Amino acid sequence: MHRSLNPCSLYMVQVQLLRETSGVQPHKLIFEKEGVYLHTNAKRSNQDTSIPGFIRIVERAGLPALEWSPLEDDGRNAPAVLYSKKDGDGGEEDTNFDPGYEPDWAVISTVKKEREHVPVKSSGQWAFSLPLSELYSLRRSRFSLGRNFLVLTSRGGHPLPPLHFHRGGTRELLRALQRYIILDPSPLDGRLFLAYPQDSGTLPQSFDRLQFLDDGGNDLVSRFIHDPYATTFGGFSKVTNFFRAALRPPESPIHTRTPQDPSLPPQPDEEPGFELITCGVELGPKPDVTRGQPLDKWEEFLDSEGRVTCKEKIKELVFRGGITHSLRKEIWKFLLGFYPWNSTAKEREDILRVKTDEYFRMKVQWKSVSEEQEMRNSLLRGYRSLIERDVNRTDRHNTFFSGNDNPGLTLLHDVLMTYCMYNFDLGYVQGMSDLLSPILFVTQNEVESFWCLTGFMELVHQNFEESQEAMKQQLLQLSILLKALDPELCDFLDSQDSGSLCFCFRWLLIWFKREFSFEDILTLWEVLWTRLPCENFHLLIACSILESQREELIGSNHDFNTILKHINELTMKLDLQSVLRGAEAIYLQLFLCKELPVMVKQVLGLYVPPSSEEESPDSQASETQRLLSQSQEGAAASNSACGPSCS
Incomplete structure (x- = not known):
């Protein structure tokens, strides 16, 4: 019945059942530490907070659990404030700002100006309780210029926000945890410790083993395997897909190794197919780099039939200095695949004629859809709505797109609508108008800008796919x-x-x-x-x-x-x-x-x-x-x- 519950929820269900049957609320405090801050994840609330609180090990109805709760829940301090200072003394910083209308990705911030009637998640709702039987691993890190922080992973891979120990105490917490579980260093990451029940048969490790924690290394790779999307965007970034082959599942025997014991299994960087990016990479000094001038010659690169004779040289010059604006209209069509580099002038005329016919055939498809048809085509209707909204907000500061009833805006709209006919599976996604507007500005031609856009989208179309x-x-x-x-x-x-x-x-x-x-x-x-x-x-x-x-x-x-x-x-x-x-x-x-x-x-x-x-x-x-x-x-x-x- 509770199979779909995460470990924290399941634990609370178990406790509640015991309470209902016994009529009492058994509670035994084993460990408590103040000054432990929880940094909430931006994607889970309208406001980002750094909330001071308590970390505890508690036995409830005989079930040990690791719990965090904010200070306000204990009635000892005022409610947590936004942007608490690192010394734990509180303080508030007004960093809210209003980005205006933008798609979700457009403003590189998850901080939104608080609007009226928008509920904000209270700090008390971030409290959690994780049964120690469900603790899979923990990682303790220490940044050389900052504070210690601890990251926990449950056996189900459910993410918990990093716990920042502003006033120390991670060592004491880990010592208290060893009353209930065994902490064994992972052979894949010196800072990562795997948790085992005391009766699992694993040899107990002395608490001194925890001294091997260091300031470098990689994040929890196990969570990435369970949920790569949540892991990637939740603060655990230094993992890759091929870690999968190198990881041992939780039930696999874990071996440890010290520099004095070469007989034990090799460290990860010695294993074939597995490599850690560590601080040991010795990079030499950066070479001095000089930029060049924009490419301002074109005819010299063409033979008598108009064929480009020096494609690689042109690319090198463009890479080194860009292109003079007057030549962009021509050279961009080669860079974006509208014209093949080895085509003659006559072949390019034929290509333009064929591509023009093809473009307008696709344009007629959406132009000829009646209102009644569109009412029954929610996908096309949605594309049109997004395009019309975004076109009115794309590069309006540029004279080519500024003002009302601007023909540039009409071209922007029509090219994007036609692209939906060209690639209906992808259709229109917010951000594509940003890719088209510079191309349209340079070519100032509807057909050429469309086919240049398709060439650009060949490079970046995967950025806009729903799976991300x-x-x-x-x-x-x-x-x-x-x-x-x-x-x-x-x-x-x-x-x-x-x-x-x-x-x-x-x-x-x-x-x-x-x-x-x-x-x-x-x-x-x-x-x-x-x-x-x-x-x-x-x-x-x-x-x-x-x-x-x-x-x-x-x-x-x-x-x-x-x-x-x-x-x-x-x-x-x-x-x-x-x-x-x-x-x-x-x-x-x-x-x-x-x-x-x-x-x-x-x-x-x-x-x-x-x-x-x-x-x-x-x-x-x-x-x-x-x-x-x-x-x-x-x-x-x-x-x-x-x-x-x-x-």
């Missing part, structure tokens, strides 16, 4: 890169329940469209469309931005809320050229590392399986060597002209 698998994977890949580049920053973000990097969601979804000026986005996108130096260069852009903000984030000791607010307020304040130089320098720094972890190589496209290493030359490496040489030669050399003879 692609977005989760990109956030995981970003965390892998950041862990190798800046483990201290990763630990800080983890300590503030921000390790999921969810504040980067908008960046990756629409390729930083809201972070830079309209003109800068034109340059950034054409750089990314070259797919140099790797397909995931947009992740390195995100790393570059985060590295540029590390001192502000760590130095100001931001909490979960203020991290989100700070990242959101970077909009239009970032210098694109500095970010691009930083991203390329990061790539070259990682590329030149001789002991780069395999997971990082996979993200960067540098990994070659050992069996095929000799048979398949690493073309990615040769591309990078050219970029490295080019960055050292300087901008002037990189912008040298290339005539028809180069191929």
